[in-house]
Amino acid sequence: MKRLIICFFALLAAWTGAQAQHPSANAINAKPQQFTLANGMTLIVQVDRRAPTAVHMLWVRAGSMDEVDGKSGVAHVLEHMMFKGTQSATGSTAPGEFSRRVAALGGRENAFTASDYTGYFQQIPASRLEDVIKLEADRFAHNRWPDGEFAKEIEVVKEERRMRTEDEPRALLYETLEATAFVASPYRRPIVGWMNDLDNLRPDDVRAFHRDWYVPANAVVVVAGDVKVPQVRRWAEQYYGQLPTRALPERKPRVEPPQAGVKRVEVKAPAEQAYVALAWKVPGLHNITNPSAEDWDAMALTVLAAVLDGYDGARLQRALVQGQGANAKRVADSAGAGNGLTGRGPQLFVLDGSPAAGRTPAELETALREQVARIAREGVSEAELNRVKTQWMAGEVYQRDSLFYRARKLGANAMLNLPLDADDRLLAHLRTITSQQVQSVATRYFGEDTLTVGVLHPMPPDPQRRSRPMGGMGGRDF
Template identity: 65%
Template structure:
């Protein structure tokens, strides 16, 4: 199985970005509400005769009930197994016959399905996708085969990867009430106990028009797309979206620590700090401004080649005793329907310990809390954000992903522009303030991988970065 990182649309700047011409869209993005409450978002882009068609459903791992973890992801798989008019496996074959590519992804906050096809075949995939959205149907035998595929995916992506096991257990320790504590792929015991009707019930409950959006980007006419959407999606009967009850995470009142012992060559440390979530892009509240400042802080630490963590921990610049880590990373996961985390991670260099890496990571944040950041650092990360944004808009898939991500967060169509404008306003004092405010022990959960001897005759581990794997699960 492949994996898709499907996190917040506004990502940290890349290592190297060269400006390219901006998208010359004929018309601005448009949003429509179909007669059954489903949303349609259309962005014309005439530069090539291609289109991306996506369906985003505002349901994911966080909407599962206890004992059914992994059911959102299992349903994503089963959506490829047929409908009343399409036999198991025929959906993918039909898209391929149209000259297209397709896949799907599941995360805590959402599930998504997409096809990239010649724009002349858009109506065909809209007909196909709307059919399986409304009429997903398959025999029990298909589920019994597919659940074994999902279990193997869990073994390969989590149980056979020591750092993935650590991250899974770190999330379980970090969150007490939030459903973010459960893995998107599901606990193995829940997968063992899952039934075909668990999956069917989840589909019946959550795959309703008012809980979904169709996103189309490419060489298309919005009026024609709207007509097709009304024909194929708008005819799906309207049903109420289930009531979501709040699952507020209680205040943390002390540092939490876990250790995971696994056969591995190197230790690994991951530090999860509770931070505010970005909820608004207009009339920003104090927490929104802090969330953006934390995003900038993460970029200053680890947003480009030679950023602070690499210079200090990996290269050993200014460090007594030299380099501390083989790799180190930072991420600010500030968008989502649940609580947000700021992650610091590192892999100890030979002869150094996880405790030394943890201390060095803390020291880098503390240094910013005391001194702030340099103007040139801020300008560099902001410039790279602008360039990376241009790159995203140069791709029809990138545009569709951003529009879908922001819809999931209930943000406006121009959320990206508004956030970029707000990021430009973040200054050294803002970054200094959040570095001092959010990195105390009462907001921290630390996970440490404690290496155990590798089994005799086993192959050495493939080197991995010090970054946390927060990717979603993809069909």
């Protein structure tokens, strides 16, 4: 946090001094442009001259989805190891040197691993963009580190798993829920990995994952900010475009088989409250340009989630937490809804919450399902739909004011093979979703055969369990 604040004020000072050179500072000057480099790597450039800063992101279409059983967590461990040094013909870097160099340039950097991809980013003064392109290209192609660095970092990852999953009851519930809901899909494995797999992971497992998937044709570079497109393209060709290419491993389809009945799982863990999560398998959005019937259903399900929980005082809040409405009784201390709209694998629609004092998880499950059943019976009002759509538009406009947000959206969409204008198309489509479409998906997707129920049963704290520090883990997760 201290580094972020220092860099923020440094960039703010640079921006203030450069106001006279940027008379159109409040305007976004161009639409994003996309190029394919000589070796198959994709480059996306978004010009935005509101401040003399730039965001550089490298995305690799390889996440936990690309792992195999027995090596779960390897994508995330590789993300950590990417900060541990390089070896190339032009020189080498030591562990931690990448971060020190970015800081010396006046920037900040980090990385993140997801199911579908891994990303690395730097936010720097625009004048230092070439330096970070050169650094990241070298790291992408020449990541090298000794076994001793792996031995230290794997312990960091294990501690991260303990703190973020094993010591977090709701995270533990969701890990168990996804492992139960999915049978064939690699989404059943946690991104951080199972502890047994981490115990048995070897340095060469991580090196092999890098060799297999960190291939130019499997990567996308996104640059956004106060830049010139021809110059960025020349730098990208110079540093990224010359990297050697090689064939990717064959991606075998791993289609999730149809579910044939409700699944239930219970987790006992030290916690203050019980918790309930209901997850239904639903279609995802794959074609935003010419949506199929399932694509439209995916968007209608997203609207349904927003009607239930998309603004202060939405249906779940009013009916279950506040206890408003005819014959209503307060059932929950919290209640929420969410739809997994996009991804390389199957998606889930989730309802969750904590029962109020004196209420049971079973009562909350019934109440949550009744809210969807009510929409299936009665539909939703135009006023509700309009409020949801207004909230979306306002939120999107606000978020687009962030250069980092726009770069991240471009990269994430590219990883899912969505077009550059996917967000504009999505908003346009969502604005057309009708009450009848929302009612239709509420009727068709919430039966027993696609449902997995997870219940957290609170237990008293274990007096033998050692306490853990509240500080960061020293890892590279965003």
